[in-house]
Amino acid sequence: MKDYLTNHLTGSWYEATARERITGLLDKGSFKEFTGPTAREVSPHLKMFDLPVAFDDGIIVGRGKVKDHPVLLAAQEGRFMGGTFGEVHGAKLVGLLRYARDNPKAPRIVLLLLDTGGVRLQEANVGELAVSEIIRALLEARAAGVAVIAMVGGRAGAFGGGGITASCCSRIVISEQGRTSVSGPEVIETNMGVEEFDSRDRPLVWRTTGGKTRRLLGGADAYASDSIESFRNAALRVLDNIPPFEMATLEREQARLADRLGKFGRCHDTPDIWKKMRIAEADKIADLSDDDFKRLVEAHQEANHEAR
Amino acid sequence: MKLDELLKVLFPAGHDTRVEAEGILVGTASYGDGKTAAVVGVVNQTSLGTDGALALAGHILETIRRSPKRPIVTLLDAGSQRMRRRDEMLGLNEYLAHLTKSYTLAARQGHRTVAVLFGSVAAGAFISTGLVQDILVAVPGANPEVMDLPSIARVTKLPLEKLKALAKSTPVFASGLAYEPPIGAITEIWDRGNLASRLATALDGVAGTPDRRDEIGLERKGRLKAADIARRVQREAAVLL
Numbered sequence: 001m002k003d004y005l006t007n008h009l010t011g012s013w014y015e016a017t018a019r020e021r022i023t024g025l026l027d028k029g030s031f032k033e034f035t036g037p038t039a040r041e042v043s044p045h046l047k048m049f050d051l052p053v054a055f056d057d058g059i060i061v062g063r064g065k066v067k068d069h070p071v072l073l074a075a076q077e078g079r080f081m082g083g084t085f086g087e088v089h090g091a092k093l094v095g096l097l098r099y100a101r102d103n104p105k106a107p108r109i110v111l112l113l114l115d116t117g118g119v120r121l122q123e124a125n126v127g128e129l130a131v132s133e134i135i136r137a138l139l140e141a142r143a144a145g146v147a148v149i150a151m152v153g154g155r156a157g158a159f160g161g162g163g164i165t166a167s168c169c170s171r172i173v174i175s176e177q178g179r180t181s182v183s184g185p186e187v188i189e190t191n192m193g194v195e196e197f198d199s200r201d202r203p204l205v206w207r208t209t210g211g212k213t214r215r216l217l218g219g220a221d222a223y224a225s226d227s228i229e230s231f232r233n234a235a236l237r238v239l240d241n242i243p244p245f246e247m248a249t250l251e252r253e254q255a256r257l258a259d260r261l262g263k264f265g266r267c268h269d270t271p272d273i274w275k276k277m278r279i280a281e282a283d284k285i286a287d288l289s290d291d292d293f294k295r296l297v298e299a300h301q302e303a304n305h306e307a308r
Numbered sequence: 309m310k311l312d313e314l315l316k317v318l319f320p321a322g323h324d325t326r327v328e329a330e331g332i333l334v335g336t337a338s339y340g341d342g343k344t345a346a347v348v349g350v351v352n353q354t355s356l357g358t359d360g361a362l363a364l365a366g367h368i369l370e371t372i373r374r375s376p377k378r379p380i381v382t383l384l385d386a387g388s389q390r391m392r393r394r395d396e397m398l399g400l401n402e403y404l405a406h407l408t409k410s411y412t413l414a415a416r417q418g419h420r421t422v423a424v425l426f427g428s429v430a431a432g433a434f435i436s437t438g439l440v441q442d443i444l445v446a447v448p449g450a451n452p453e454v455m456d457l458p459s460i461a462r463v464t465k466l467p468l469e470k471l472k473a474l475a476k477s478t479p480v481f482a483s484g485l486a487y488e489p490p491i492g493a494i495t496e497i498w499d500r501g502n503l504a505s506r507l508a509t510a511l512d513g514v515a516g517t518p519d520r521r522d523e524i525g526l527e528r529k530g531r532l533k534a535a536d537i538a539r540r541v542q543r544e545a546a547v548l549l
Binding site: 102103128130136164180181187270 | 462
């Protein structure tokens with residue numbers, strides 16, 4: 001109980017559980033959960049692997065208010081099966097996004113509190129298909145005028161299909177802890193060898209996939225300190241600038257991503273990128289305080305764009 | 309089936325396609341009674357990295373810009389997403405998402421999207437190509453996967469023999485063509501008949517069709533819960549509005 005109070009009132013986004021993040025993020029008493037743990041909708045597949053189930057299958061979906069703004073939200077629990085997308089887990093998010101898409105009177109903001117290793121391997125085929133259905137519903141919701149905000153800063157980060165889902169959102173809020181990529185370092189090391197990516201070299205892992213790198217390159221749109229309050233403020237801030245899902249946005253994104261490959265495609269490591277961006281502290285990004293890092297980000301055009 | 313043979317049987321009236329860097333296929337082809345389709349793809353078992361994904365997205369956006377409502381056929385014999393530190397450093401997730409968005413926008417703007425899987429495709433590359441279409445069909449030789457069984461055995465710490473036995477009773481985790489249609493991922497398998505006429509029929513369908521894959525998985529009894537759960541969440545959300 002003590003941890004619970006500490007985490008959601010003052011504490012770290014990284015350390016908090018999914019339910020603590022929701023409690024800390026939303027206005028008091030405003031949360032209503034859909035198909036919650038009392039519904040006992042558990043994974044039908046995990047028992048065949050002799051694995052324990054969770055009554056919410058590792059994701060909470062519902063509605064509430066953030067500083068009086070009505071929102072829909074989904075929060076993945078990175079401590080259950082790494083926050084992975086299984087059949088039930090994925091379908092709950094699909095349902096939430098389809099509801100937002102189809103109902104103009106529903107809240108026009110969806111917060112996705114991603115904390116996931118990607119597809120749940122024990123349910124690999126249905127998990128992967130669920131990610132595809134989530135992305136489809138998400139983009140259709142965006143086209144219907146819904147702002148979908150990804151929030152990444154949990155233990156599991158946003159990997160695999162979770163990393164792709166994050167980049168389909170209208171805006172991404174990230175903290176230093178919010179590692180994001182498709183293949184995780186361990187997967188690359190297993191498949192390609194330790195000389196390609198040494199997953200035990202923690203500084204290398206962080207400067208390749210961590211939140212500071214993502215923000216500085218333009219892979220995320222707002223940088224939060226590791227607190228629930230900071231995530232809430234950042235999410236409210238990005239709502240001022242939501243790119244529509246339309247041709248002009250994608251043409252700008254095509255140009256933005258081409259520009260990144262052209263400028264940095266031959267760089268070997270992130271300090272090489274920062275040097276090309278003429279960042280004086282190229283070798284010290286990891287050491288910058290959150291405030292110094294935010295000042296640095298404001299000065300660099302790669303980081304600030306409407307092309308998503 | 310090899311790419312050349314596939315192109316010949318799908319487009320007997322002719323095609324003008326080439327394979328560019330990163331295994332990206334691009335061009336046009338005639339189908340039906342003299343209509344033109346855009347043809348793209350990822351071939352030669354190439355893994356999809358930042359450069360390939362961007363090039364392919366560029367072709368999709370170019371088709372939207374220059375050839376309104378022209379159907380887009382995607383031929384797939386790819387790998388997984390490229391597993392390189394360099395690609396991840398550059399934000400491969402953004403590039404794959406951008407490709408996924410480009411296909412979704414094309415369908416919304418009236419381009420019927422049909423992918424033909426004639427070899428392998430896996431994981432993130434599958435999500436951003438084959439799984440983001442109006443219709444995904446497989447022809448003999450298709451081999452979709454998320455992760456191979458030996459790798460799943462390593463990650464889940466389960467004996468390979470047990471996984472092989474489990475795979476026989478459920479389509480939810482094992483890789484291979486047999487497991488994708490029952491869950492709704494693959495719309496049709498074209499293993500007989502006239503492929504050109506089947507493709508022409510598929511291309512004349514409506515673009516941007518609603519995503520019914522969870523309902524199809526339920527009808528085919530390969531994915532029993534997904535459709536019900538999604539509907540239940542929508543129902544409860546409406547009540548609590």
